[in-house]
Amino acid sequence: MSELHTPQAGDDRAPDIDVVALLMRQHGDIRNLFDEVEQSEGEERREAFRRLVRLLAVHETAEEEVVHPFVRRAVSGGEQVVEDRLAEEKAAKETLAALDGMDTDDPAFMPRLRELRTDVQQHARAEERYEFSHIRRSTDVTNLATMAKAVKAAEAMAPTRPHPGVQSGAANVALGPVAALMDRTKDAVRKAMGKH
Ligand SMILES: [Fe+2]
Ligand SMILES: [Fe+2]
Numbered sequence: 001m002s003e004l005h006t007p008q009a010g011d012d013r014a015p016d017i018d019v020v021a022l023l024m025r026q027h028g029d030i031r032n033l034f035d036e037v038e039q040s041e042g043e044e045r046r047e048a049f050r051r052l053v054r055l056l057a058v059h060e061t062a063e064e065e066v067v068h069p070f071v072r073r074a075v076s077g078g079e080q081v082v083e084d085r086l087a088e089e090k091a092a093k094e095t096l097a098a099l100d101g102m103d104t105d106d107p108a109f110m111p112r113l114r115e116l117r118t119d120v121q122q123h124a125r126a127e128e129r130y131e132f133s134h135i136r137r138s139t140d141v142t143n144l145a146t147m148a149k150a151v152k153a154a155e156a157m158a159p160t161r162p163h164p165g166v167q168s169g170a171a172n173v174a175l176g177p178v179a180a181l182m183d184r185t186k187d188a189v190r191k192a193m194g195k196h
Helices: 019-039 042-074 078-100 109-138 141-156 168-175 178-192
Strands: none
Touching: 019 042, 019 109, 019 141, 042 078, 042 109, 042 141, 042 178, 078 109, 078 178, 141 178
């Protein structure tokens, strides 16, 4: 199990200086967590899925609050790029919400999960191509660092992984519904961006 384990979002000690590097790393973690869910079963799958849901929630919220507004303002053709990304995110969130209420042992779970994975990965590739590659060219290091700080604040909203041996049911209760986590993440990101 430990070989498969994707590091917890926020576990890294990387300096908060480049928002693009941070978001790319999260895309990698999301991909690995999909692998973990697919390759495990029972309680292990349930736990990996909780971490995937949590990371997707904080990642997408941070992008909505930090990346998309910047791309709208600073990248040429940005309005349309962002509209396209928001439509993809909306579709992914709906699948995520449907999956979130489902037992990971339900026979319908894996087909839905693979649908979500396809959507999420297409979306991530589009972000990398149409947003991330333009961000570094469109701003200075100070703003890259400010945006990175806000993404880090989003990561910090996610509760820590239970220690081995601790019932993960308790962690699930602490996590609460995805919508509530997204709300709290939004507040934390806005605070980090100096909007509160
Ligand atoms: Fe996104
Ligand atoms: Fe993303």
